[in-house]
Amino acid sequence: MTTSSVSKGCFVFKPSSKKKKTTSLKASDYFHDGKADSQNSESRFETCQSLWQRMKAETERVQEDLNTKILDSLLEFARKSTASFQSKTDDWASRMRASEIPTAALVLGVNVPDHAMTFQSLSALLQESVTPYVVCLQSKECSALKQVLQKVLVQLMGHSVSVEDDDDEEDQPGPPPAGIPSRKMLCSMATLCGWYTAVTQKSASPSPGKKRLSSSKGCGQRPPVVVIFKDLESFTPRVLQEFIVISSRYIQQIPLIFIFGIATSPITIHGMLPHSVSSLLCIQLFQSLSCTQHLATVIDKLVLTTTFPFKLSGKVLQVLISIFLYHDFSVRNFIKGLQLSLLDHFYSQPLSVLCCDKQEARSRAKELSHEDCENIRQLPSFMRYVEKQEPEIQVQLLTSDQRVKDVTQSLLKELHAYHKNYYPVLRCLHALTSSLPKYPLGKQIRELHGICLEKNVWETEEYESAFQLLRMLAKDELVAALRTCTEILKCAKKLGDAVEKLEEFIERFELLDRCSAVVETGQEGEEELLPQKGLQKKTDLFQLQKSLLERESRRTKKLSKFELLRLAVLDCIDSIVKKHLLPPESQPLHEVFYYSSAGTLRRHLNAAPRTAIQTALNNPYCYLQSEALKSEGGAISNAAPDICIVYKLHLECGRLINLYDWLEAYATVVAAAEGKDPDSTAAAQLDDVKHARFIRAVSELEFLGFIKPTKQKTDHVARLTWGGC
Known part of the structure; x- marks a missing residue:
């Protein structure tokens, strides 16, 4: 099943006629560790599964309850924006307001892993009660304007969209009929507007004998297109600016609503968008519940x-x-x-x-x-x-x-x-x-x-x-x-x-x-009389201070009824x-009932990758569990993977490592693994396979950060770490 050729070609491997018999294991089988008491393990597994399902359902209910207020506010914002799109006003202020894109700045906090659940709930609620046209964009998929338009078109239309550049894309014909989804189209706002017009006209005039297609409740004949930017801070500012400017030119033809997911502060919007672009947005701020609450x-x-x-x-x-x-x-x-x-x-x-x-x-x-x-x-x-x-x-x-x-x-x-x-x-x-x-x-x-x-x-x-x-x-x-x-x-x-x-x-x-x-x-009344009697007898400062201290000490010794009740x-x-x-x-x-293995939990959830990598390279038996990899002390096992052999050899070098000497030492260890005498001439000879394996292992060490090239000597590399573990 291997080939020795590295040139371009097509190799066909026929599947084996003999099917391997595999024994399927149930999840509960892992709970008894090979012991005979399988009934106990099945009961534990079923109890664990049932208990987690109950806890998961409670978690989802808590999440829904906490997000109810912010999601209801966003839905109300979307409904009002939809109503403003559908209402026809003639006054100048309303027309200027209608030319802006309604934008919700949703501040979610720095707990980025939790944002996905919020956006998932928001998208489902929008599709259920406001509009069926909801698009979710992530920065890692939208590094250029063409990719942004492509994602919008693909999520809305479900067609394959061409991303090739075309200077005359504005002059291209409109979208194909709704019944031809296989045709490729150019990714442009004109294409989106044409598709939106065709879809809304089709839903507004149904065929005889059929009910009018109502895509969502209360969305009217022209439901808006909601575009959600999940991680606004990670988007390229230039790409975001261009998309907003292009969208604003088509706001009269296709109703758009933007939702910005912000992790830090609303000031981010003004930092990413200049005034000429931000003025095209009608921004309203929404604040979610804090993660600590x-x-x-x-x-x-x-x-x-x-x-x-x-x-x-x-x-x-x-x-x-x-x-x-x-x-x-x-x-x-x-x-x-x-x-x-x-x-x-x-x-x-x-x-x-x-x-x-x-x-x-x-x-x-x-x-x-x-x-x-x-x-x-x-x-x-x-x-x-x-x-x-x-x-x-x-x-x-x-x-x-x-x-x-x-x-x-x-x-x-x-x-x-x-x-x-x-x-x-x-x-x-x-x-x-x-x-x-x-x-x-x-x-x-x-x-x-x-x-x-x-x-x-x-x-x-x-x-x-x-x-x-x-x-x-x-x-x-x-x-x-x-x-x-x-x-x-x-x-x-x-x-x-x-x-x-x-x-x-x-x-x-x-x-x-x-x-x-x-x-x-x-x-x-009694307190008012006491100081006057004292002042009549003694008028010097020392006696006055002494009498006040005595009276204060008598007062502290005797507690009031409230103080006694408070102590009780x-x-x-x-x-x-x-x-x-x-x-x-x-x-x-x-x-x-109580789980107390804090060390195990910390090792799984808060792992130290550097320590794990060095342990794996220095002692591969720890992870591979192969008896052939056991070695005493700092000895180098010739059965270890190439990267482990190269790593242990580099520990014996100084700050600069000679690549040729390193290769010779590696070849000696590998020759011992092949059963050859390390001192023989045949074992010392280097072939292309060993050379390639060595280069690959060195490249992996460089990728992991243990070595780097140096300009001091062309045939040397610099060592970046010291010590084994």
């Missing part, structure tokens, strides 16, 4: 909820948030990281078969195999649970599988109850501390959740400083925060006692507020926090 909503719906049993540990959540904050601000990539965590958890944890809803988990716990029971006994959290039991119970848990199944059911029930109480109390604490100065427990709830996952939150300095600030809250602020906490805690059935206590405190605050007016009036309610909240905000690691069997 989008992330907060996604975390609230997918992570801080009891709807989905799968959970993230503190370190894993920190890895995902760090990638979001310091790399791309992409919520889409955050969700992909969540999906990878889910998949790896169900793949690597055999007991993840119990990571499902409460009733399903209890039924599966009754059917655990002996191997599953042994896996449960080896869990660190279960071992700590066994150590706290009585000796007799310890023996039963270590010897009886039925006892393990019964205890597993009760522990899973307690773990689900723990989650139902944890999240309301977490939101309650966040509502109290999110408005404090300097945000000691974080401004976002994800920050507080990360602290609670790692340690006892009440043992941290941030918690102590937050409660010191809460002890200085005014009455109105404290009562408002307590009302918010009461509404949050009402969603948890087992927190009814806490809700009753907080409501009782609110009633006492209201009662104290009604009675405070009379008491404060009497206290003010904060003590109540502190007790609720200590009872329900325990770290997940304190709960037995938390490994079933």
Whole structure:
């Protein structure tokens, strides 16, 4: 199946008559790693798939809800622009306005990977309710004006369009009839206008016996053509200017609407377009929701909820948030990281078969195999649970599988109850501390959740400083925060006692507020008399200062009723926090629900390409897993790929590498791989194949940035790196 000729030619290879028998593997087969327990692996795969489908549906619903406002505004803008096209006005101002191209400047933010979903939803909504003619352009496909026109024509007409230059393209005949799609046409605005006129006339006058073709709801007889520039900053300014100028000349013949997708700032438009071009546009600004608010909503719906049993540990959540904050601000990539965590958890944890809803988990716990029971006994959290039991119970848990199944059911029930109480109390604490100065427990709830996952939150300095600030809250602020906490805690059935206590405190605050007016009036009268009596006895400054300090010390020792009540309610909240905000690691069997392999996740999502390349070149066995590639220390395996041999040989050289010496060393190693004596004369001779392989390997090293040509010596290359790994 190979040829030795490198000249031009046509080589025909007939397919083999013998069909190779291939064994098809199901996706669930990869979950058991060749073990015999295939039923467990299938259950884990099905649970993982079902859980991800639910999470994906929730993600899409959140995305639609967040984009509803901005998309509705854009649709209204498109409808108004369509109405202005179809209305016939005679006044001069309206005619000047109609000569401009309606343009929506959509500021989406720097989270570029998320823009595709927004534009996809926008395009679908426009085609559904405004116009069937929607074009989406990307800068990488529109490096020249001809390519822009070609993309517009192809997406609208679906024909093959010629991109050859033609100076007389304005004089070319119009488009072919709609029934001849195979004919090639020149890419020009005149062609587009001719096609648009033919299509609109055909839809306006249907054949007898047929309904008029209505391409979209409410678009009228002349629906507009919407052109979406997905990444405006990446377009060539000259190309964009020329397209806008040409489009403005045809605005009376074909209604056009532009939508600019902007990642940075609206000022970009004025930086790319001069005034003579921007004056041809009627620009309206639209601002989308920030990516941080989008992330907060996604975390609230997918992570801080009891709807989905799968959970993230503190370190894993920190890895995902760090990638979001310091790399791309992409919520889409955050969700992909969540999906990878889910998949790896169900793949690597055999007991993840119990990571499902409460009733399903209890039924599966009754059917655990002996191997599953042994896996449960080896869990660190279960071992700590066994150590706290009585000796007799310890023996039963270590010897009886039925006892393990019964205890597993009760522990899973307690773990689900723990989650139902944890999240309301977490939101309650966040509502109290999110408005404090300097945000000691974080401004976002994800920050507080990360602290609670790692340690006892009440043992941290941030918690102590937050409660010191809460002890200085005014009455109105404290009562408002307590009302918010009461509404949050009402969603948890087992927190009814806490809700009753907080409501009782609110009633006492209201009662104290009604009675405070009379008491404060009497206290003010007493305070006015005290300084006068002191001044009558002693008039020197030292005695006056001493008496004021004594009075202040007496006042601080005696707390008011409000201060006592405030301390009592904060003590109540502190007790609720200590009872329900325990770290997940304190709960037995938390490994079933929580994914904690932060290193694996970071290695997949935040890879270091330089380290990976050097590892592959220095030790190809790490990736190829071939026994012939194993070598000791810095030895060079003669069975390694050419680039690995050349790379290891270049490590033995200095700053400048002689190409001929490098080639001789390479030929010696390759001769050993071919079974020849490296010291023989035949092995030392270079043939064209070895020479070509060497040149290719050197070129690959140059492409990877390890070497570069140098002008100091023509037969040398300069080394750009030092060291092996």
